[in-house]
Amino acid sequence: MKQTLRPANLAKRILMSEYFVLYLTIVYLIVLTPIIPRLWHPMNIQNVLSNMWPLLVVAIGQTFVLILAGIDLSQTSVMAMSSVVGAVVMTSSADPVLFTKSPLWGTLLTDQGGLMASSPFALPVGIAVMLAVGLAIGFLNGFSVAIFRMPPFIVTLVSMMLFSAMAIFLTKSENIRHLPDSYLQISKTTFSVVSGSLVIAIVLAVIAHMVLTRTLFGKRLYAVGINTTASQISGVPTRKTIIAAYMVSGLCAAIAAILYSSRLEMGRPTLGSTLFIDIVGANIIGGISLAGGKGKVTWTIFGVFFFIILANSLNMLNLSFYIIDMVKGSVILVAALLDVARNRIRKAQM
Amino acid sequence: MAEVVFAYKNITKRFFGVHALNNVSFELERGKILGLVGENGAGKSTLMNILGGVLQPDEGEMFLSGEPYVPESPLDATCAGIEFIHQELNLFTNLSVAENISISSFPCIRRTPFIHRRAMQDSSRKLLQSLNLDISPNILVENLSPGERQLVEIAKALSTNADILLFDEPTTSLTANETENLFAIMRRLRDEGKSIIYISHILSDVQELVDDIVVLRDGQVMGGGPIADFPIHRMINLMVGREIDNVFPDRIPSIKDRVILSCEHVSETGMVRDINLSVREGEIVGMFGLMGSGRTEFARMLFGIDPYKEGSIVVDGEPLPKHNPQESIKRGLAFITENRREEGLLMDYPILENIGLVSLPDYSAAVTRLVDSKRLFKRADEVASSLRLKCNDLKNQKVKSLSGGNQQKVVIGKWLLKDPSLLIMDEPTRGIDVGAKYEVYLIMERLASEGTGILFISSEIEELMAMCDRIVVWSQGEVMREFRREDFSQERIMRIAFRQDIDYDMEEKVVVNGNE
């Protein structure tokens, strides 16, 4: 009604917008531009993007589970497991000194490398195996949650413990190198920013967005997240939906493992072990609630973007590492506060 | 002249410029029960929220025993001796009955923060006894039936020795004798000098119970005075603002020969025993019984939500093996559950998504499983308008912003999209106003005439008698007897439901299925 207050109106619209986190990130970037001269250096942009894709992929998987009012702590161990298993399949040679103690030595892994060593099919088979690992662990989680009605937090916490330990056990702590070149190419950039990772992440994001907004599965996922009983009575196969969501989460973690280990050029039993907070943090900053029923892929993208920009800018600021944590916490705090402010305004408008 | 305990004076409340209450004034006298009736949205709850300090009026004043009364929070209301018994229970299922009753003011050992358990249990036990509720004060509320929970809620309100008690639809989850019991208690409280405001959609109850009445419509008082001056038809006319001759539509039986559903010897340990039942095309079969008599439990088994041990269920001539809701839906069954909030609706979800939920697979492509939103919207819109659903925006408006009647229409709508051949309705008119009830009856009548079989569960015997072709009476997990429309008798049905008619019943139990 009061159209006269233009700037205030605009501010309110920005604050209320679904793209708020994105705007916030942009404002943050603008403020930092004069301080960090190299912020817009092509190489930095390249860095930011290459950091973003794998985290985005794994965070999207988490989004599916969060919509269900679940949580998946095991994504980090999925990454470790599929990284190790995939590398075992693909590697072209393994050092006997390092790997003779591995339980896989002599069967799946020899000094000639893994099963598909130097085979032209190493890449497709390796990737298929990695995805299968993700799906399998996701299935186990989903099955326990849906069929046995075990609390997701504990189920995924336990599978996190289990599969992290398993990944370390399989290689006896050693990293596996000598992966096929075609695999390493996935994360290599051409035209400065375009890379296999970029393509994979964007395609995945688009598919995930379509799945959530347009498909039967997506709509049922929200329904189950809001009210499982009502959904079940309305003919939603709730158990299948839950299992599927955890499988998506595992799958995404496996894809992220492909991107991460391609970038690191190795299969790593501790891959991603510290990422959980970033994954869930990005989702929640993006606006996705732990209580379920809410969430969009675009929100996840903005949340991830925010987290990546934050980490990158803090690196570029060269703060003493003693205070870097405090600054990081403060920036997240501001973002969270602004989010609260806009929720209040939204409620007041209702 | 009786003493006025509480008075509204010219109360006006606007939301976004729209009058929710317009210049409302009336008085509550000591030792009287005042009935407050009106359709949903007439302003009853706004009025109560103002009384309870949840909302502040834009204009007008309130007086408590002649003194100005300006509550700023629910706590102020409690301090002023005003207690609310809401339709939605405010109980904590993880606490014991005694703890729930004294949650706001635990009795403590002297001045320590420690709860005086003995005192708490004793006072709770006394209150429960006064409500004729035979349960231990130490039992957890989650183990109680809905009716028992309602009584605990009332005990909680009584525990504060409030002067003014407000009952907002307290009988919705009560069985007939629990209701009678409650009314007796309310009368006793009145005789002890308490003042009571009673809100209900069940006008016959209002008429039976209250001393005075106030009728609201569109935020205004349409009339008020001693109940004797307000026969039911006058109440209704004032509430809806037009002449309604009938509370129920005319029922034109349209039963076809084809049997849609037949159950034989369905049993489940501890729940139901040897249930035989059939429903034909276009037939409305009523299921009457007390709360916990097995009606709802049986309906859930029928729909595949809960398991059953023995017996067979045949739909459209084909047996339905051990199944789940998905299978039932495929076979043309639909189930409107008794509690909309928990089992019927996704309250935080838009109307369209709720209406579309059941039939989503019909609107999604074969391989990609992409949902054809346009087609779905078109169909949902058709159904919504055929149900006369009142909403602003099908796509974005959340269900929780709708009134109870319209929410129920959404539940019905989501099943209608599937064109079910058998519709199970469990208390479909509970907690909705007279106008909306009438519309629900019309929809049932229309569906039956189109050939849908309806299994209609209700605790309100009048509506069953008005709408059904047959009534099956339940008691303690068994079907006691069946009545054809021509044999309907309120008294006999009630007596059988209360098992006061066993011998008489046994003779006639020969007639089990309508088609015999």
Place this chain on the structure above:
Amino acid sequence: METNRLVKFVLKNSTAVLFVLIFIMFGLIAPRFFTAKNFQNIMSNASYIGIIAVGMTFVLLTGGIDLSVGSTMYLSAVVCGKLINEAGLPVFPAVMVSLLVGLMVGAVNAFAITRLRLVPFITTLITQTIARGFGLFITRSVAVNYPDSVTLMSTSKVLGFIPLQIFIFLMVVLLASIVLNRTRYGRQLYAVGNDLESAKKAGIKSDRLIASTYMISGLLAALGGFVTITQIGRVNAGFGSGDEFDAIAAAVLGGASLFGGIGTVFPGTVLGTVMIEMIQAGLVFANIDIYIQPIIMAAIIFSAVFIDSVRTTQIKKLERRNILKV
């Protein structure tokens, strides 16, 4: 009817039954496991995480979560050590100050959650980062050593036979159990966790209650930190990191729900904590390959939770109302 009762009893106490089973199993593998000394070790090692888990239980009861306890432990332990070493404060006042630090971190959480309405997960994630950052800032990440006067406390015995840390743990558990079960505060806490809206309607000052749980959690984190210092004598930069997950796991294993309203300190959280500690000790006793240990640990915890969820459905079935007349 009697067998039914027995079944019910076993189901209701399945966690305890499982506890005993695991105890016996390890005992059979390694007979020394059965010694009183070993049980004392398990208890004293469980004490610090147990104390933190008790605080976590309060927070979980309201449906919240506290990810900051590990950092709170670190920060308060650092402050305590610095006060003793550099300010020359006697141990007792230094400990009091460090408890105050824990309380303050909790108060910051409480303020952000109940006043600013931030989500607990994000709030405590932020305080986790900031509190540890602050501790690192103070110490420059150098380890803080404690004098013998502190480490000697771990060998002191209360009443002549209860080691100090176990005594503190038991006191915390006793106090927390009394508070949760016997006081107005405790029962209202359960009410808030069960249904926040109804609790508000019932006139419960829910914000105050929720705020208090974070302060309790912060305080107990600091106390737990101190208890463990008396045993290990030194605080390095990684002190306490990741302990929040152990505490949550212990509470959830003890039956607490992350959605609030469900959970007990005793037996719940205590049993959860001791069980985890016992399995860990048992694995060492059995001298199992260190690469396999975490795998077995995960498997046992999984089966504990599995049994718990099965029993919940079974109890529901058994307690379902019998509406048929007999």
Place this chain on the structure above:
Amino acid sequence: MKKGIVLFVVLCLLVPTLLFSAGKKESDQITIAFCFQDLETEFWVAGHKAITESLRENGIRVIEKNANEDANRQLEQVKDVITQGVDGIIIIPQDGESAVTIAKTANAAGVPIGIFNRPPSDKSAKNLVVVANNEVIAEAAVEHMAQEAMKLGRKVYPAIMVGDLGDPNAVGRRQGFMNVMAKYPELWAAPPVEIPTKWDANVALANLQSAMQANPKIDFLFTSSDFLFPVIKSVLAPLNKWVKINNPNHVILGGLDGDVTAAQLLEEGYLDATGVQNLFYEADVMLEAMLAAIKAGDKTPDKWMDDPGFALTQANLATRAEEMWGWVLYKEKK
């Protein structure tokens, strides 16, 4: 009004951020990025201090990055400092394999890179390497312990406190211990007890306590890191086993790192041996080589410098103590 508060908070947080960063100007000064993996134990703190101080003493601007034990994060940080145009990078990698990947990144960008303390797993990248061989040093320390054990003229019960299994240093140290186990099979009364610590003092405490309870005869204990000595003390003391060498109850004790506590325990006669990496030497040679490369304009220097390391034992304490970094710090403290 709410907006005002929010704006205020934003400003409050941004201003210090600006202030912190404003103090650092771009100049002709040589800039070296020091990317370390974490600072959780004394060893890393001392290493970090040795390097940064030597750098600053040489008038070099230092950018520090902490990867918090995440190889990916370290890679991202290295990329970020390359973007900032540093003249050289020194990393303490998470492990040898990620060191190779990171070094290749630096090679591609034409920034000299030095790898500290953990060897790259192969020589495919060009880098300066200063490392001590954890396995060899651990073996030397345990070897001395074994010699001491032989003097007892009986079989002993060995045990090892193993670090985090995701950490290659921990795995290397365990291997060094195992080598000695294999070397003198007749010396051991039982197979070695392995005690997991996850590099966490609390875990170490609990597990060591259990292990001592389960195997009370343990009298030969090697800890993979010196930072666990306080834990060992608090477990052994109540068992009357925390006694000096030559006491019949003495547990033959060895460690690795050479930190301050170890120095003190050696001097007091509780500790038999500790494996030492010569931290100061390592820092010096790394710095020298790096500066030489920068001055010569060599963008991909490639040089392997070994820190031989050694075991400081009661036997060579008098002669070699000064080579142990912890000893020097200990004496400074005193």
